[in-house]
Amino acid sequence: MLDGVATITRDKARIKELWNFILKTWFTEGEHDPRITAIKITRARATTGITSTARPSPA
Template identity: 65%
Template sequence: QGRATISKDKEKIKELWEPVIKTWFTGGVDDPRITVIKVVPESGYYWDNKHGNVVAGIKMLIGATVGKTLDDSIEGTIKV
């Protein structure tokens, strides 16, 4: 959860600009469709697997096959 604000701040757009973004915003930093969204988090939820993505993926496939959760991940809530 958090709060979001919307801005058309040209200086911030220039600061965050990357050339590849011109793929979508063909007018460059002056494209009128560009908007900056600033999110200030209040809380969040995290999930991390203990053994890496490959092992987690294999466990997910096996779990789906046998109909049992083999999840041994670490998860929780963070308050900011």
């Protein structure tokens, strides 16, 4: 589970940094496509659903 605050940005420098050519499949105008946004998540808390039942071996 991820708990935090998400913000949407259209920061051109950040989008250029994250750009990957495969994204052109969806954003046909490339990294300058007006439909592109980036989502920044500021994590407040993160947990996994994995628990361990392993116990240390007796010495």
